[in-house]
Amino acid sequence: MSVLQNALVLTARQGAFAISPISIPTPDRGQLLIKVQAAALNPVDWKVQANGIIVTDYPAILGTDIAGVVEELGDGVEGFRKGDRVLTQGYFHNTHAGFQQFTLANADVTAKIPSHLTFEQAATIPVGLGTAALGLYTQNVPPGVDFGSARLIPPWDPLGRGRYVGKPFMVLGASSSVGQYVLQLARLSGFSPIIATASLHNATHLQSLGATHVLDRQLSAFDLRTEVAKITSKPFDVIFDAVSLPATQNAAYEILAYGGCLIVVLYPRININPSTQAPGREKRVEKAFGQVNFPPENRAVGATLYRNLTALLEEGLIRPNRVEILPGGLAAAVAGLDRLRNGTVSGVKLVLRPQETT
Structure with missing residues (x-):
């Protein structure tokens, strides 16, 4: 596997997006390396760019709705193996964000995707x-x-x-x-x-x-x-x-x-x-603070949710959002975020495929 990947980076505070090669991260204890097959867009992504909020270090990678395949396991991870189809919630740290081809995930807030769901459907689940x-x-x-x-x-x-x-x-x-x-x-x-x-x-x-x-x-x-x-x-x-x-x-x-x-x-x-x-x-x-990775109070609830999530999805008790796929890989995020900002999306989740990036 190459040591570099493509990522969509926000170049500066309130700056422009650009496709850039960056290093693929290595999972630490309790973490997974995921090959991102689908990443969904959220309103907070355009707000970070437009208003210069939340993120302080640039260039920055956004995107927090993630679905993909387990590529590597960190020490101490149990219940997963390479090749598992999984979904997880990322956060605004460059090694844990979704608008890139590989990302890290905390294993305790990651769940396997049932066989009847696509990566694109699964990517609509974590943040919402x-x-x-x-x-x-x-x-x-x-x-x-x-x-x-x-x-x-x-x-x-x-x-x-x-x-x-x-x-x-x-x-x-x-x-x-x-x-x-x-x-x-x-x-x-x-x-x-x-x-x-x-x-x-x-x-x-x-x-x-x-x-x-x-x-x-x-x-x-x-x-x-x-x-x-x-x-x-x-x-x-x-x-x-x-x-x-x-x-x-x-x-x-x-x-x-x-x-x-x-x-x-x-x-x-x-x-x-x-x-x-x-x-x-x-x-x-x-x-509501919709981040399962932190603080500890949220992490505790998120871990219990993710332990039960695969079963809830398999039984159809939780169903994903309807999907609109944005062709063109990571570059499609720019137009998609403009649509979210302009309020022209209703009842569907916009999802891109990072591996399509050229």
């Missing part, structure tokens, strides 16, 4: 599912951090499957990648009804993932409350806002029950009227 799961099920969030969770019992735990039967649930932005996984986890947790907001042309697909009702995402806050009240009069203890614009956060917060938890994926922007609060039963607003 991780964000949904961590926002719902992380139990031990330390004080003083800017992320949190609804602290539910996860459905891959025998005590969590169907635990919340009869309780209503709502997800705003259900056709997003995160939203689609939130629906599936809510169904496994037993919630019902499960109310989704989305573009109505996605309704049939969202119902197949667990939504019992799909409401137009264009409804005003007043009309949304009215339509929800027609469906159920039970209190909403948990709402997940996978859009998290100020308008959606505030609409969800109004529907949320006192003592309930609203999970958002961006920083909270709630207009709270102190006179409407119920002392001792305040509504919690928690920002």
Whole structure:
């Protein structure tokens, strides 16, 4: 195997992308070297480039949704062998990012891909599912951090499957990648009804993932409350806002029950009227941090999720996003990220194939 590979690098803060040859990394203890067959694009990728956030060292490699083949095992790795088809979540470190032909992965947050799924389908799973799961099920969030969770019992735990039967649930932005996984986890947790907001042309697909009702995402806050009240009069203890614009956060917060938890994926922007609060039963607003590799609290949840993920996928209890393949290898990322930035992607995940890079 050559010691060099092709990578898509962000050349400087708020700079341009370029294809560049770089060294192939070597796995350390507990790590795998993966030959990347598919990498999915996420909104955070264009935000890093456009806003100069998160990344501090350049040139930088982005991409955190990864599927490929195990090429090499580090010391202490068990349960994998060379040639295994796997999926994992990367992060913004050049040796662990997805927009390259080979990358490192932490073995405890890596799972084998069932035979019925393609690499492209598998690459849609890590970030969306991780964000949904961590926002719902992380139990031990330390004080003083800017992320949190609804602290539910996860459905891959025998005590969590169907635990919340009869309780209503709502997800705003259900056709997003995160939203689609939130629906599936809510169904496994037993919630019902499960109310989704989305573009109505996605309704049939969202119902197949667990939504019992799909409401137009264009409804005003007043009309949304009215339509929800027609469906159920039970209190909403948990709402997940996978859009998290100020308008959606505030609409969800109004529907949320006192003592309930609203999970958002961006920083909270709630207009709270102190006179409407119920002392001792305040509504919690928690920002999900969708990274299973760190900090330790997330890593612990991520490891239990990934231990059970292959079985969940084999049983069809978790299904991947629908895929749009971007031809042309790593170079296709630039146009794809522009589409995400311009909001012209709906209900599908954009996926490229790094090995096609010339």
